[in-house]
Amino acid sequence: MPEDRDKPIVVGAVIYDPKVTIIWGIIRDFFERQRRPIEVVFYSNYGLQVDGLVKRHLEVAWNSPLAWLDAQRRTGGSCRAVAMRDTDRDRRTHLVVRRSSGIRSPADLKGGTVALGAKDSPQATLIPAEMLRASGLDPARDVTVRRFDVLVGLHGDHVGGELDAFKCLERGEVQASAMLDLNWDRWSNDGTINAAEFQVLASTESFDHCNFTVHGDFPAERERSFLQALFAMSYGDPRHREMMDMEGLKAWMPGRTTGYAWLSRAVESQRFWGPQA
Amino acid sequence: MEPEDPRNPTWTLRITAGADGPAHAHARGQRFDVGDAVSFDEVYPHATALEHALAAVGAELVNGLRALARARRLELDAVEALVQGTLEDALAHLGVVGAAGSPALRRVHARLYASSLEPEPVVRELLEQVQARAPLWQTLRRAGVALSAELKVAP
Numbered sequence: 163m164p165e166d167r168d169k170p171i172v173v174g175a176v177i178y179d180p181k182v183t184i185i186w187g188i189i190r191d192f193f194e195r196q197r198r199p200i201e202v203v204f205y206s207n208y209g210l211q212v213d214g215l216v217k218r219h220l221e222v223a224w225n226s227p228l229a230w231l232d233a234q235r236r237t238g239g240s241c242r243a244v245a246m247r248d249t250d251r252d253r254r255t256h257l258v259v260r261r262s263s264g265i266r267s268p269a270d271l272k273g274g275t276v277a278l279g280a281k282d283s284p285q286a287t288l289i290p291a292e293m294l295r296a297s298g299l300d301p302a303r304d305v306t307v308r309r310f311d312v313l314v315g316l317h318g319d320h321v322g323g324e325l326d327a328f329k330c331l332e333r334g335e336v337q338a339s340a341m342l343d344l345n346w347d348r349w350s351n352d353g354t355i356n357a358a359e360f361q362v363l364a365s366t367e368s369f370d371h372c373n374f375t376v377h378g379d380f381p382a383e384r385e386r387s388f389l390q391a392l393f394a395m396s397y398g399d400p401r402h403r404e405m406m407d408m409e410g411l412k413a414w415m416p417g418r419t420t421g422y423a424w425l426s427r428a429v430e431s432q433r434f435w436g437p438q439a
Numbered sequence: 440m441e442p443e444d445p446r447n448p449t450w451t452l453r454i455t456a457g458a459d460g461p462a463h464a465h466a467r468g469q470r471f472d473v474g475d476a477v478s479f480d481e482v483y484p485h486a487t488a489l490e491h492a493l494a495a496v497g498a499e500l501v502n503g504l505r506a507l508a509r510a511r512r513l514e515l516d517a518v519e520a521l522v523q524g525t526l527e528d529a530l531a532h533l534g535v536v537g538a539a540g541s542p543a544l545r546r547v548h549a550r551l552y553a554s555s556l557e558p559e560p561v562v563r564e565l566l567e568q569v570q571a572r573a574p575l576w577q578t579l580r581r582a583g584v585a586l587s588a589e590l591k592v593a594p
Contacts, residue, residue: 180479180529206530206537214536 170201171388173374174211174220176229177204178319185408192405196391207315208282212236215375222388225375226317227284227425228434233375235435243373243417244385245392249410250371251421254343255290256362258331258355265337268297268364274337275306277327282434283318284369284425286327290340292428293366308336321345328355338363370421461485477532477542489524493547496575497522500549500588503569504562513561516554523548546585552593559592566590 175186186202193200203220205211208229215223216236222244225233233241257276259265265274276294279286287309291301301307308330312322327339328349341349346362349355374392376385395402397412406412429435443449454473456462461472474485486494497520508515524547526532528540553562566588570576580586 177530177533177535180533183533184480204530204533204535206535210537 167197167387168199170199171384172203172219172221173200174203174205174214174223176208176211176224176226176316176319177206178313178316185405188405188408192395192402193391196394198387198391200388208232208317209315215241215377218377221376221380221384223375225373226319227369227371227373227422228282228288228317228429230373230375230419231422231426231429232435237377240378241375242378242380243419244376244380245389245414245417246370246373247409247411248413248415249344250373251415251418252368253285253371254365254368255285255293255340256343256346256366257290257293257338257340257364258328258346258360259338259363260331260334261359261361263337265363268294268299271338272299272304275308275335276301277308277310277330277336277339279309279323279327279340280311280314280316280318280320281309282314282316283323284428285342285371286318286324286340288428288432288434289366289369289424291432292424293364295431297364325349325354331360367424368421369424370418373417373419477526477529479529489526489544492544492575493522493524496547496573496579497549499573499575500551500566500569503573504551504553504565507565507569508555508557508562511565513565514556515562518551518553520552521550523550543582544579544584546587547579548586549588551588551590553590554594555592556594557592559590562592563590 175182177183183204186204190200190202200222203214205214208226209232211220211223211225212229212232214220215225215233223229223233230241230243257268257271265271271294276290278290281287291307294301294305299305308327310323310326310330312326313320318324324339324341324345327336328341330336331339343365346355350357392414395406395414397403397406450466453465454462455465461474464471464473472485473491474483474487476488478487501518501520504518505515525545527543527545528538529542530538531540532542551566555562570588576586
């Protein structure tokens with residue numbers, strides 16, 4: 163039976179700021195013009211959005227990396243990541259220290275304090291804690307972790323936790339703080355971070371960030387039309403550029419799941435989902 | 440329907456909306472446009488219903504101050520209000536799943552600047568009287584909105 167293209171695809175998105183609804187309104191209008199209507203349902207946190215996906219209130223979820231793992235965990239690994247931004251690929255988290263601190267490697271942080279972001283932030287907490295572990299430091303024993311739980315439930319989408327962690331480093335209360343490479347670049351450029359005073363001590367292995375998640379049995383024709391419309395967005399087209407700048411990408415890419423290994427290890431070793439997981 | 444009490448008249452406005460664009464409000468012979476209830480878009484091209492409401496609160500205060508000063512033959516050259524309003528839960532207005540709060544106004548703060556040669560306590564006392572007589576200000580107060588006003592007087 164041919165797909166009913168008039169029936170909107172229901173897409174979920176988490177809102178960390180009401181302004182985020184503006185970009186989704188623009189994306190919805192773009193899909194409308196592509197004759198692939200979508201209906202966007204907003205969620206206040208990723209837990210509820212994954213609930214919505216698992217219960218099939220949603221067909222497509224714009225998931226954080228942690229929400230992706232959660233969806234996989236709750237569906238027996240049957241979900242698929244069908245698309246992501248170019249900027250979701252190969253991200254890194256930096257551990258930042260004062261240049262004058264004398265700290266030359268993560269091992270030098272032993273006995274010190276490290277500022278991390280929200281407890282559910284892959285980039286600002288889970289992955290950097292795993293990096294410390296991989297560097298031979300037990301985050302529970304060898305270093306003191308000072309966490310900045312800003313807007314827990316948003317998986318670090320809100321950069322407040324990372325920024326508070328850095329401010330804590332700036333005040334000299336900790337020896338290092340963790341932040342996503344994109345935030346290091348942005349804050350170094352806009353003067354939030356004085357790069358003459360602070361430097362990157364070490365970086366994590368690369369990892370991937372958000373993706374559009376669907377159930378394994380998402381109808382092929384609906385998936386094809388969704389992706390066809392999505393991939394029609396072109397940074398070379400001035401009509402699309404503003405929308406893509408707002409969403410922070412230059413191109414949509416096929417989804418891949420090879421970039422979630424570090425986060426997967428992190429949630430396991432940190433028992434993020436609890437003992438029953 | 441009860442006969443109208445001439446001491447307490449009712450104001451009637453007609454508001455129309457087409458398929459797109461702002462609503463058009465008609466009050467007596469006046470017409471003005473009102474956009475969406477709320478907008479989070481800096482470049483949204485219409486004043487929203489919430490902005491109209493906050494503007495109305497500010498206008499009550501500045502127009503009220505000016506009128507009362509004139510009635511008391513006090514000198515008030517200019518007056519300006521900066522009005523800020525915050526909702527209890529903006530996400531509730533957007534229908535976000537999991538937003539459990541209310542989209543009601545939580546607080547309204549008005550900062551007033553008056554240019555006057557009168558002593559500041561005199562202008563402040565005027566403002567208190569204006570607030571006491573202002574329908575919207577009193578309605579919001581009764582509704583439990585956190586209302587506050589600060590006044591700066593300069594010659």
